[in-house]
Amino acid sequence: MNFRRHLFSGIVGVLVLGFLWIPLLMTVVNALNRDELLSRWGGATFRWFGVALQNADARNGLRASLTIALATSVLSVVIAVTGALWWRKAGRRARRAFDLLVYLRIVLPEVVFAAALFIFLSRWGFPLGTLAVVIGHTVWASAYATLVIQSRVIGLDPSLEDAAADLGATPLRTFRRVTVPALVPAILAAGLLTFTFSFDDVVTSFYLAGSQVAPLPVVLLSMIRFRIGPQINAIGLLVMGITIVTMAIVLLLVSKTSQRSRARFSTPDAFQQGPLVEEEVR
Amino acid sequence: MGRVQVGVAERVESEQTSSWLAPRQLLVAPTLAGVILFFLIPLGTIVAYSFAQIDLVTYDIRFGWTLANYRGLGDPLYFHTLLRSIGLSVGTTVGCLLLGFPLAYFISRQSTSWQRILLVLVLVPFWTSFIVRVYSIETLLQNTGPVDDLLRALRIVSGHFNFLYTRGSIAVGIIYSYLPTMVLPIYVGLERIDVDVLEAAADLGASSRRTFLRVTLPLALPGVVVGCLIVGIPAMGEYVIPEILGGGKTLMLGNVITAQFLDVGNFTFGSSIAVALIAAMSLVLFARRYIRPLEGA
Amino acid sequence: MTEPAVRLVGLEKRFGDLVAVHSLDLEVPRGTFFSIIGPSGCGKTTTLRMIAGLETPTAGRVEVAGRDLSRIPAYRRPVNTVFQSYALFPHLDVYENIAFGLREDRRPRNEIRERVREMVSLVRLGGRERSRPRQLSGGQQQRVALARALVKHPEVLLLDEPLGSLDLKLRRQLQEELKEVQRRVGITFVYVTHDQEEAFSMSDGVAVMNRGLLEQVGQPEVVYRRPATMFVAEFVGLSNRFAGRIVGQSGAGLYEVEFDAGSRVRAVGPDRLSDGQAVSVIVRPEELRIAGPSGPDSDSSDALRAIVSSISYLGPSRQLRLEAETFGELVAVVQGASRGAGEGDRVTVAWSPDAAWIVPDGPA
Numbered sequence: 013m014n015f016r017r018h019l020f021s022g023i024v025g026v027l028v029l030g031f032l033w034i035p036l037l038m039t040v041v042n043a044l045n046r047d048e049l050l051s052r053w054g055g056a057t058f059r060w061f062g063v064a065l066q067n068a069d070a071r072n073g074l075r076a077s078l079t080i081a082l083a084t085s086v087l088s089v090v091i092a093v094t095g096a097l098w099w100r101k102a103g104r105r106a107r108r109a110f111d112l113l114v115y116l117r118i119v120l121p122e123v124v125f126a127a128a129l130f131i132f133l134s135r136w137g138f139p140l141g142t143l144a145v146v147i148g149h150t151v152w153a154s155a156y157a158t159l160v161i162q163s164r165v166i167g168l169d170p171s172l173e174d175a176a177a178d179l180g181a182t183p184l185r186t187f188r189r190v191t192v193p194a195l196v197p198a199i200l201a202a203g204l205l206t207f208t209f210s211f212d213d214v215v216t217s218f219y220l221a222g223s224q225v226a227p228l229p230v231v232l233l234s235m236i237r238f239r240i241g242p243q244i245n246a247i248g249l250l251v252m253g254i255t256i257v258t259m260a261i262v263l264l265l266v267s268k269t270s271q272r273s274r275a276r277f278s279t280p281d282a283f284q285q286g287p288l289v290e291e292e293v294r
Numbered sequence: 295m296g297r298v299q300v301g302v303a304e305r306v307e308s309e310q311t312s313s314w315l316a317p318r319q320l321l322v323a324p325t326l327a328g329v330i331l332f333f334l335i336p337l338g339t340i341v342a343y344s345f346a347q348i349d350l351v352t353y354d355i356r357f358g359w360t361l362a363n364y365r366g367l368g369d370p371l372y373f374h375t376l377l378r379s380i381g382l383s384v385g386t387t388v389g390c391l392l393l394g395f396p397l398a399y400f401i402s403r404q405s406t407s408w409q410r411i412l413l414v415l416v417l418v419p420f421w422t423s424f425i426v427r428v429y430s431i432e433t434l435l436q437n438t439g440p441v442d443d444l445l446r447a448l449r450i451v452s453g454h455f456n457f458l459y460t461r462g463s464i465a466v467g468i469i470y471s472y473l474p475t476m477v478l479p480i481y482v483g484l485e486r487i488d489v490d491v492l493e494a495a496a497d498l499g500a501s502s503r504r505t506f507l508r509v510t511l512p513l514a515l516p517g518v519v520v521g522c523l524i525v526g527i528p529a530m531g532e533y534v535i536p537e538i539l540g541g542g543k544t545l546m547l548g549n550v551i552t553a554q555f556l557d558v559g560n561f562t563f564g565s566s567i568a569v570a571l572i573a574a575m576s577l578v579l580f581a582r583r584y585i586r587p588l589e590g591a
Numbered sequence: 592m593t594e595p596a597v598r599l600v601g602l603e604k605r606f607g608d609l610v611a612v613h614s615l616d617l618e619v620p621r622g623t624f625f626s627i628i629g630p631s632g633c634g635k636t637t638t639l640r641m642i643a644g645l646e647t648p649t650a651g652r653v654e655v656a657g658r659d660l661s662r663i664p665a666y667r668r669p670v671n672t673v674f675q676s677y678a679l680f681p682h683l684d685v686y687e688n689i690a691f692g693l694r695e696d697r698r699p700r701n702e703i704r705e706r707v708r709e710m711v712s713l714v715r716l717g718g719r720e721r722s723r724p725r726q727l728s729g730g731q732q733q734r735v736a737l738a739r740a741l742v743k744h745p746e747v748l749l750l751d752e753p754l755g756s757l758d759l760k761l762r763r764q765l766q767e768e769l770k771e772v773q774r775r776v777g778i779t780f781v782y783v784t785h786d787q788e789e790a791f792s793m794s795d796g797v798a799v800m801n802r803g804l805l806e807q808v809g810q811p812e813v814v815y816r817r818p819a820t821m822f823v824a825e826f827v828g829l830s831n832r833f834a835g836r837i838v839g840q841s842g843a844g845l846y847e848v849e850f851d852a853g854s855r856v857r858a859v860g861p862d863r864l865s866d867g868q869a870v871s872v873i874v875r876p877e878e879l880r881i882a883g884p885s886g887p888d889s890d891s892s893d894a895l896r897a898i899v900s901s902i903s904y905l906g907p908s909r910q911l912r913l914e915a916e917t918f919g920e921l922v923a924v925v926q927g928a929s930r931g932a933g934e935g936d937r938v939t940v941a942w943s944p945d946a947a948w949i950v951p952d953g954p955a
Contacts, residue, residue: 124337129332180692
């Protein structure tokens, strides 16, 4: 590692990295800490995992979150793929409007959106609950999914579809046999990304879950509020595991697709003209 | 029809839509339907509500064009919350910038394989559950926690640290959560800077400090701007972090809005606060238009 | 049946204000290797795509084997294309790429297997059926693209600058192979390229396009030696060019042309040129005969005195720049390496009247 030439930034950099990791490591440690008050190390134990697993709210929360995340990612990917394919052949002004809609969904503070959807659904008598949460998540998660798919769609050779048509494939079959297979890595990446975002989400879930359903982050929030203790760390560790594995797969898939579109990875221009860089704003 | 136009023909040909793919417009229907129905219209609803009045007993809504809700914002309590949110947003953005820029710079100057490793190290904390991360900060900063112990051991404080449930702890929480979001765009912007450009500057006699100030920094500016925007704007509307690290007192706009909507049920007032937040955000985005010329070519 | 393989009638394509192809009328004879050449942006690729059905004409129609294809979408036309970028499907191996079109036709498995095998051996890719496109070299990918398009036995095979991204040696080799395949298979090839030499070496017929217009159609030799317009003359090769006026006709197609300097030459040209008409006369560099000052032509009235001003060695030939009396600068190309004039030498330059061709464009 190149330290000598950039000593100042190196020191600060390493310190910052440490700052990023210490709380995490603490969570890991405390998940195994026998001492309930977490004021000192009391020896290792798996007890809290047991307590966590027996907590009905936590179990239901996990089930709810998994269901919601799955539905959200499927819907988001469908929206993203159709949108990106349309965008690909759209005129400049249409593209700009589309990109604006993607941008807005990402930039708008989640509280505002959640509140707005909350009012809207209440007004029209739509019940809060799993479906409402899925809708809420999908609206902004599909924006991220769109970014991922868009960046892959750009790299698609348009003559591939010409070739398919030339060889006798109808538009539908071309889509099935040529376009979709070419997009598969990006589709998987987008799906897993939105899955993680949905699984992890607090605000929208909080507003739209209603009284019957509580996704896991909402459960965690109330546990934290009511100071329920070290189980939180155990649950946190489990959740960490899930999201890390998922994101690792996403990273692998994205690095495979972005080998071809390195030039696309530009920030400010992208914000104005083309598709946006995949930003994780949470 | 001059030569120039003709040269364009081949390029235009390839950009043109393949005419055999006809009902293409349908493809955008899912996006459009979803966004219009569940994004734009609800936002419109909230704007409409902010001008309406609600009876808090019957929860009846009367739509008119009253500014009563906005006047409520002038109440010192809420106005201070607005200022505090903006202040925390600006402060944490600066904090993220001060901490994140050196890290991004450092990473961008490494070899490709080291860059990848370091990026993963930055991203992994980011990937773990948001709420767990914030909770871990709480555990860290609480009076029975290690930071407190350390500070007492070093005799920096005599009693307890009592840092938690203050603006400071919220700031730490926001900086902690949003740091990777600041690092990434800056890193991307820096990484694109050709080493050749820097060497050319050195060749022309610039010391490393001057190279940094006059070459690296301006080139990194676009990435910095992006980072500041995607930290600053969401930070203004943060809910979870003030909720946990602020001790449940309504310290930021996100908390106030949520209280109004979900506890008090005052939809109209809550809407006006939300609109105020949107306005603040739009101002920032609009101001960016004037920063753009500075970003340079 | 002597119906042309392709007939374009009044074909036109507009992109907004831009007219990419102007009212094109063209016939491609059956079983020939036919090329459309022209500079970038001249509309040749657009024309090809209209034949394939990948672009819809704004006017006119496309007929293939006598059938009007105007209402028929690309995926139902008896036409197949080899694309400039090859457009091989990256997620399929060579076998599946070639079989793609047959699968779309729902041919039985045995038939597919046999026809793919046949193609693979025709393009000499045996043993690579299971490879993915990214594992193949440029030349191999090109052959897969060719096989994939041919396997369906189309009426017409369209090729859009398929050799563009290959190096010179590979290009020449593939040119020969393409020509050979066309001869064997007998299918009409319509080949688009900006490389005049490439087109000439392979084609039975050539069409020259410029700015959406057809400038000339004919056999390569005719297009080269008897260009119809100045554009064609300059596009297909180097030429020495003089502006002048018709002053007389001494036989069928044989004219007398007078130049500003007062000198006259005999030249051949198209019929029905009138006296006084402004024309250009072109002489190809290889038609100039260079000889010493007392050489065989020195007394001929058509011979000019000149001084060699510079020589470029091109490998198998030499290019001489000459400063000639009354005609100014001339360019000559002489075969052979060592013998011949050196820089500064006085020489005579002559050419036969047959080699001077009149282009009725007039001075541009």
